[in-house]
Amino acid sequence: MSDIPAGYHGRYLQVDLTTQQSVVRQLPPDVLRQFIGGSGLGTWLLLHNTPDVVDPFSPEASLLFVFSPLVGSPLTTSAKFAVMAKSPLTQRINDSLSSSHFAIAGKKTGYDAIVIMGQSASPTCLVIEPDSVRFEPAGNLWGISSTKASERLRERLGKQYHVAAIGPAGENLVRYATISNDGRHAGRGGLGSVMGSKNLKAIAVTGDRQTEYSHPDALFAYSKDLSRKSFGPATAKYRELGTVSNLLTFNRLGTLPTRNFQQSEFAEAERLAPETISATHQRTRSSCAACTIGCEHIFHVSSGERGVRMEYENLFALGPLCGISDPDTVLRASALCDELGLDTISAGGTIAFAMECAERGLLDVPNLCFGNGEALIQTLELIAHREGIGDLLAEGSRIASQQIGQGSEVFAPHVKGLEIPGYEPRALQTMALGFAVSTRGADHNRSGAYQVDFTDKVDRLHATPDDVQLAIETENEAALMDSLILCKFLRGVFDDRLAAMAEMLHLVTGWDIDTDELQETANRIVTAKKQYNIQQGWTPDEDTLPKRFLTQAIPDGDSAGAILTEETLKRQIMAYNIARGWTPDGYIIDHESDS
Numbered sequence: 001m002s003d004i005p006a007g008y009h010g011r012y013l014q015v016d017l018t019t020q021q022s023v024v025r026q027l028p029p030d031v032l033r034q035f036i037g038g039s040g041l042g043t044w045l046l047l048h049n050t051p052d053v054v055d056p057f058s059p060e061a062s063l064l065f066v067f068s069p070l071v072g073s074p075l076t077t078s079a080k081f082a083v084m085a086k087s088p089l090t091q092r093i094n095d096s097l098s099s100s101h102f103a104i105a106g107k108k109t110g111y112d113a114i115v116i117m118g119q120s121a122s123p124t125c126l127v128i129e130p131d132s133v134r135f136e137p138a139g140n141l142w143g144i145s146s147t148k149a150s151e152r153l154r155e156r157l158g159k160q161y162h163v164a165a166i167g168p169a170g171e172n173l174v175r176y177a178t179i180s181n182d183g184r185h186a187g188r189g190g191l192g193s194v195m196g197s198k199n200l201k202a203i204a205v206t207g208d209r210q211t212e213y214s215h216p217d218a219l220f221a222y223s224k225d226l227s228r229k230s231f232g233p234a235t236a237k238y239r240e241l242g243t244v245s246n247l248l249t250f251n252r253l254g255t256l257p258t259r260n261f262q263q264s265e266f267a268e269a270e271r272l273a274p275e276t277i278s279a280t281h282q283r284t285r286s287s288c289a290a291c292t293i294g295c296e297h298i299f300h301v302s303s304g305e306r307g308v309r310m311e312y313e314n315l316f317a318l319g320p321l322c323g324i325s326d327p328d329t330v331l332r333a334s335a336l337c338d339e340l341g342l343d344t345i346s347a348g349g350t351i352a353f354a355m356e357c358a359e360r361g362l363l364d365v366p367n368l369c370f371g372n373g374e375a376l377i378q379t380l381e382l383i384a385h386r387e388g389i390g391d392l393l394a395e396g397s398r399i400a401s402q403q404i405g406q407g408s409e410v411f412a413p414h415v416k417g418l419e420i421p422g423y424e425p426r427a428l429q430t431m432a433l434g435f436a437v438s439t440r441g442a443d444h445n446r447s448g449a450y451q452v453d454f455t456d457k458v459d460r461l462h463a464t465p466d467d468v469q470l471a472i473e474t475e476n477e478a479a480l481m482d483s484l485i486l487c488k489f490l491r492g493v494f495d496d497r498l499a500a501m502a503e504m505l506h507l508v509t510g511w512d513i514d515t516d517e518l519q520e521t522a523n524r525i526v527t528a529k530k531q532y533n534i535q536q537g538w539t540p541d542e543d544t545l546p547k548r549f550l551t552q553a554i555p556d557g558d559s560a561g562a563i564l565t566e567e568t569l570k571r572q573i574m575a576y577n578i579a580r581g582w583t584p585d586g587y588i589i590d591h592e593s594d595s
Contacts, residue, residue: 007069037068167341214510254557317348323370349419
């Protein structure tokens, strides 16, 4: 296709694991402009490769790896890719993002996306090169960690290959299993179990197909200036301390979820502060490929062991949420999640829920109680291998609460089945709306509304309909950044974020694109995600929060007394839907032109 814009290959690879056949399909240039790449293009591909309601574990379900026009460019933080599928945890759309060398190597295979369908008859590794697709036996890799599987594959295939692989949790269809690459994870929503259901242990990619840039000289100059800014004060906190520095701030503000959201302040939070851990544990810093921010902080439990990449979310979920303050336990638990292939937020959230159930006498697991670090470690192993109580908890907190019953659904910490991250919704009520309406479920990366709550634009403890547009703006911004794809930490670097995104797209693709068109693109992508969910059975009653947040006030801390009533949340959601141009209860009025 001669009219393929710069930055794109203009085609995607469709692989059928059942027949071990593949076909190259063209991507229309207008679709590329309307959906860009990453999560946006992946949503379009999901809609066009999922004609009916599907079981995420069925051979008919699609698993997508999607790149963007910016991947491979000199722009900082652009070495990212999206993995997409129908989530087995939520039964709704799921887009997880990951970064580093797999993204660059994957795009160099000559495709803008890889769509995988079918089911292999035995454990398989998919090897993709420019104009070549192979299916390698992976029986000897089944049962080992994703890290070890990747190392063995690269020893067999060559160091020029980069690998995305699953661990035991994905093989055993844990509904929140991850896909790992370069020590990083496409984590939330269970995409690792979708991969496991296809008997696909790993994907290895390599290539030399570099796309062109429309304005290369200007792009390199812009990239150099952006790299300089990204190393400035806007990102200094993350570079020097990492996201773990959020823990004490959230604790001070009374927004730190503790003991399964029964409290919002953790008395022993200081023990988990990065400064405290650094005093007793070796810490090193690292960066994703093509990144100048360098926010990764790696802690070592003991000398000689592989370091543990710590971020706020795994620190919160395996620490305060489970009532655990011992740094060694939290580091060990995080490392174990990496080895087994478990999403730390869903693992911590589901175990914290089980701890409360056990303490209430709803589960007969005497040692599973808040603060018991060894029980946390043991339960993670049981979950990954679906043994004992782990078989139930491998389903996630929503399904577990449905099976336990006895009123446990009130405090199961999820939205649409996706466990709530480390932001207390009653104390961050713009964020609460973002959680409730998100097509992915509770997720701080698909709605960055917490940014608004930490400003003077809103009263974070008392939501009003006036806050809705601010929530929409953060959701639109996230949709664009996840489609380009860029790291969210760049937000503070740009004076005008939409204008900066438009400029980057122009320099790469040559499109004369402005901020108004980008806003339309963001709305189109968010609406397309909603369209997919409606196709898969979404109903308006899914857009809510657990009853705990709508009936019980925060008992402690700086946010004590805060509560978000069900009536307030309903008004917020209705205002959100109307502002989106949908029906008041959230159905799309006319989406045919966007599909």
